[in-house]
Amino acid sequence: MINRDYEVVIGLEVHAELCTETKIFCGCKNAFGAEVNTLCCPVCMGMPGTLPVLNKQVVDYAIKMGHALNCSINRVSKNDRKNYFYPDLPKAYQISQFDVPLCENGYLDILVNGDVRRIGITRIHIEEDAGKLIHDDSFDGTLADYNRCGVPLIEMVSEPDLRSAEEAKAYMEAITNILLYLGISDAKMQEGSVRADVNVSVRPRGQKEFGTRTEMKNVNSFGAVYRAIQYEAQRQIEVIRKGGVIEQETRRWDDAKGKSYVMRSKEDAQDYRYFPDPDLLTFEVSEAHVQELKDSIPELPVAKALRYVKEYGLLPVDAELLASNRARSEFFDACVALGNCDKKLICNWMIGDIAKILNERRIEITDTALTKENLTEMIALIEKGTISNTAAKTVLDVIIETDVPPAKVVEEKGLAQISDxxxxxxxxxxxxxxxxxxxxxxxxxxxxxxxxxxxxxxxxxxxxxxxxxxxxxxxxxxxxx
CATH class of the missing domain: 1.10.10.410 (Arc Repressor Mutant, subunit A)
Structure with a gap:
């Protein structure tokens, strides 16, 4: 429990790997899980004399995310070199964006306990990922896998508008759902596709000035973000209450131990010695293409959940759960459009028995034989009293595997409800x-x-x-x- 005398101030820098076919500046395959150092070339390894070429799809994906987060799009942009030395970065600089990001000045509305909170988005920029260092007890020292070098990333930087671990977790979930809705990232946090740098500071309630912040790098799950913020906020409060001073520093979050550890003093922008990458030209995106990408954005999860609550009377928690998955929510919309049965009953089956089956089998609703006609017919049979909820579960087991009319299943299996x-x-x-x-x-x-x-x-x-x-x-x- 955070001390009520203090307010927590949180900003998140969320990195998402994009699911393009190839890397951001070369033709290497963009894939996870390959044999170490088999998906790299002289370009992503930064060999002398090599020249990077910007992947157009990376720009498109970043602009789509910019539209989804209500950003203004900089049609003229450039790439910059961010200079730092670390073993997983073989050329000793990262190609990123500094003063002219692709997208900036946006916002994201999130739902927290049914209430809407608006979180400012400072910027979204494109950059390349670094490699991966491998530590193992089976050998001495550290090995480097450069397969991830050059994998395209977007970094989404929030304003320091989040005020609790709960809000930060909801924000991360909202970002991840949007990435999946847009189809621009697989958002597999367990594979490092989405990770967050978590900035935390505390201040006495009522104070306008922010406290000194610390940053925890590469936190890679919703739960870990929540726990890291809870721990760090409490740590800072205890330091202040004992008369100490919070140092601006970068810390490493160890989720297994539930603690953070100092890594280094926090760098500022000048420490990275940014300058325009001389090997990459300034690029321009036409106004027509920016608009075309905007027109391709579907109804997004929060807006969809709010619509479900307003138009169909769904409970906020049910609406959020249903809207969080694009394929399932679109199937729900298709069922509702038929008008054959009660909307709330459709929702209950979608987030209940159907979700259980899909999650247990690790498949999506599009991987089944279930049709909107069969599901709504089954629910209509329940409403008419023809079958019970128990019998309907048996019907569902059949129609999710085979496109058979529910009435036929009821007849063949003798499932009709007895009211005599x-x-x-x-x-x-x-x-x-x-x-x-x-x-x-x-x-x-x-x-x-x-x-x-x-x-x-x-x-x-x-x-x-x-x-x-x-x-x-x-x-x-x-x-x-």
């Missing part, structure tokens, strides 16, 4: 006779056992009994005992 009082009467009598203690408990005031008795009736009817009719018959029979 004569057929259900014997089941009720048998259940009451076999459960005298439950009957006594109910008559003694423990009315919650009615649910247990209905469940026993449903079991006896192999899921085909109408639970509403069974409940009425059970209670009536108990009253007569």
């Amino acid at each position: 009082s004569g057929a259900l009467g014997k089941i009720v009598d048998d259940v009451l006779a076999n459960n005298p203690k439950a009957v006594a408990d109910y008559k003694g005031g423990k009315t919650n056992v009615a649910g247990f008795l209905v469940g026993q009736c449903m079991k006896a009817s192999r899921g085909q009994g109408n639970p509403g009719v069974l409940r009425e018959m059970l209670l009536s029979a108990i009253e007569k005992l």
Whole structure:
């Protein structure tokens, strides 16, 4: 729990690897998981005499993200060299952007506990990734894998507008969902496709001036971002309360140990000695092309979730969950457009049983045989009382594998719900006779056992009994005992 006397101020620099076919400045394949040092060439290794060539698709992807984050687009831009020495950067500089980023001055609306928070976006720029250092107990020293050198990145820098670990986590989730919606990154945090540098400072509540910030590098999961902020904010508060001074520094977050450690004093821009890359020309994107990219942006998750709440009356938490996945939300929209059944019931099945199946199999809804017609027909059968929710689960197992009309599945498997009082009467009598203690408990005031008795009736009817009719018959029979 953060001390209430202090306010936490957070800014995030989110790096996302783009899913282009080739790297940003050369023709090497852009892929994860290849044998070490097999996806690199003299260009991405920075060999003398080599010349980089900018990948046009990287620019397009960055502009699309700029539109999604409501940025202004700089149609004339350039690449700069960011100079620093580190073993995973063989040419001792990174090609990035300094004073003229592709996109700047935007914002992102996020949902936190159902409320909208607007977070400023300072800039989005393109750059190349560095390599990867390999440390292992099986050998001495450190090895370098340069496959990742030159993989295209966009860096999205927020304003220091976030005020809690919860907001930072929601922001990261929103950014990741947008990357997936646009199809410009696979956003696999476990593979390093999305990672964040987390800037944290604290200040007494009511104070306008920011405190001294620290930065934690390459935090690579939503949970780790949350835990890192909680830890660092509390650490800074304790230092201040003991009369100490917060140093501007870069720290390494160790998620396994739940602690951060000092790496080095924090660099400022002048420490990197930025200058325009002499091997790359200033580039210009036409106004028509910028507009074309803007027109390609779909309805994004937050706007979609808010629409679901307003138009369909979905609960905010359900709307957010449904809208977070583009394929599933588009399937939901297609089902709603048919008008065959209740929208909330469609949502419940989408985020409930269907989501469970998809997640367990690690597939997407487009990988199944499920159609909007079959799902809505199945739900309509539930609404009409033709089948129970239990029977519908059996129907779903079939129609998600094969394009078979739900009514045919119901007929072939004998799943139609029994509402006939004569057929259900014997089941009720048998259940009451076999459960005298439950009957006594109910008559003694423990009315919650009615649910247990209905469940026993449903079991006896192999899921085909109408639970509403069974409940009425059970209670009536108990009253007569």
